[in-house]
Amino acid sequence: MKSLKEKIVQEGKVLSDTVLKVDTFLNHQIDPLLMKEIGEEFANRFSDQVITKVLTIESSGIAPATMLGLVIGAPVVFARKKKSLTLANNVYSSKVFSFTKNETNEISVSRDFLSPDDNVLIIDDFLANGEAVKGLLDIAEQAGANVIGVGIVIEKGFQQGGQNLRKQGIRVESLANIKTLANGQVEFFD
Amino acid sequence: MKSLKEKIVQEGKVLSDTVLKVDTFLNHQIDPLLMKEIGEEFANRFSDQVITKVLTIESSGIAPATMLGLVIGAPVVFARKKKSLTLANNVYSSKVFSFTKNETNEISVSRDFLSPDDNVLIIDDFLANGEAVKGLLDIAEQAGANVIGVGIVIEKGFQQGGQNLRKQGIRVESLANIKTLANGQVEFFD
Structure with missing residues (x-):
């Protein structure tokens, strides 16, 4: 996506060779027109x-997922990283390790919002090691939902997440796929 | 807003008399057309x-704030509830107590995204005791930005947050203002 x-x-x-900060339009400040x-x-x-x-995960997945939902007229569900008091126990949950934040979060989705009748598209801002997507796939599987694929804004193609998902036969579409961040430069595949 | x-x-x-769950369209599942x-x-x-x-706060403020940003063509900044490793120390921060979650979060916004030249509209999903809005006002003040007002999706008008803000001369626009949740029924002002 040009x-x-x-x-x-x-x-x-x-x-660094593995960290790209895009806080001006995706992860902290959001450019709504680009979204x-x-x-x-x-x-x-x-x-x-x-x-x-x-299906996405708080927080940076919400803006792109909501814009997709607007275009196709489908509801958006965001997995929560902590159980809130009002969510109670009626949830599907999975554990996700974040390399960026160096912590494990339990993510959860209410059982009310995913069912075996659903055709789910998973959306996230970044794909690196694929931990967040694995957690969302796990939750969709618990719900018996059909996952049609994964849409990623920025894939770090030099890490293994996308490759591992594709090897499992999961369709992954990345709008920008980074080949390397070496020497402080961004180089894309294609 | 009808x-x-x-x-x-x-x-x-x-x-309960104080808790309204709107997880089907605002706080967990999102209705993009309504947003x-x-x-x-x-x-x-x-x-x-x-x-x-x-200016909003993760996570449930992001969808309505981003849709406003799309309509008016302005960038959206969401305050983070935890410092991420890449945000480092270049931030404005404030402490916010959440009655729903019974915890205090430090919220923060990068100094890169708020300046004395900004005319800021604060957006949030709920206004009850006004703790989150107070934290966002504090951050805008630290940045020297001009706050033109506060836009709230659902105000719990039976709690004191909105009243306190208006007493301070802050313009608060709520799209739905709840008078009472007594007897399991939602009754609005107006």
Whole structure:
């Protein structure tokens, strides 16, 4: 996705060979117009599929997932990283380790919002080691839902998450796939 | 806002005299079309003002704030409830107590995304005791930004947050203002 790649090159900060900071438009400050374009691009990539539910994880997945939901007219569910008092125990849950934050979170989704009738598209901002997506797949499986694929805004293609998912036969569409962050430069695949 | 109030009556669950659960469209599952309408309604209510930045807090503020940002063409910044490793120390921060979750979070916003040149509209999903909004106001003040007002999706008008803010001369626009949740029923002001 050209406009996204340009934005990454213009505004992304390469903090190390593995860390790209895109806080100006995705992870802290959000560019709503770019999010709308991202939602439209995901809808195009998966236009051969009927999506009944968009599944993401708080917080940075919410904006792109909601824009996709707007384009295709489907509800969005975001997994929570902590159980809130009002969620109670009626949940599917899974454990997710975050390398960025160096902590394990239990993520959970209410049983009310995923069912065996659902065709789920999983959306997330980043795909690196694939831990968050694995947790969301686990939750969808517990619900008996059909996962039609995974849509990622920025894949760190030099890490193993995307490769492992594709090896399992899971369809992964990344709007920008980074080959390397070496020497402080962003280089994309293609 | 008529469509929002109807949705609250149809899908909201009154769990006690103070707790309203709206997980089907706002706090866990998100209705993107309703979020778009909410964004448009906020834009209308504050159409007499130039907004340079929408300020909200993760996670449930992100969807309505991003839709407002889309309508008015302004960037959205969401305060984080935990410092991430990549945010480092270049932040404004404030302490916020959550009565729902019974915990205190330090919220923070990067100094890169708020400045004295900004006209800020604060957006949040709920206003009850006003703790989250107070934290966001504190952060905007630290940045020297001008706060033009506060937009709330659902105000619990029977609690003191909104009243206290208005007494301080802060403009608060709530799209649905709840008078009481007594007897398991939602009753609105107006």
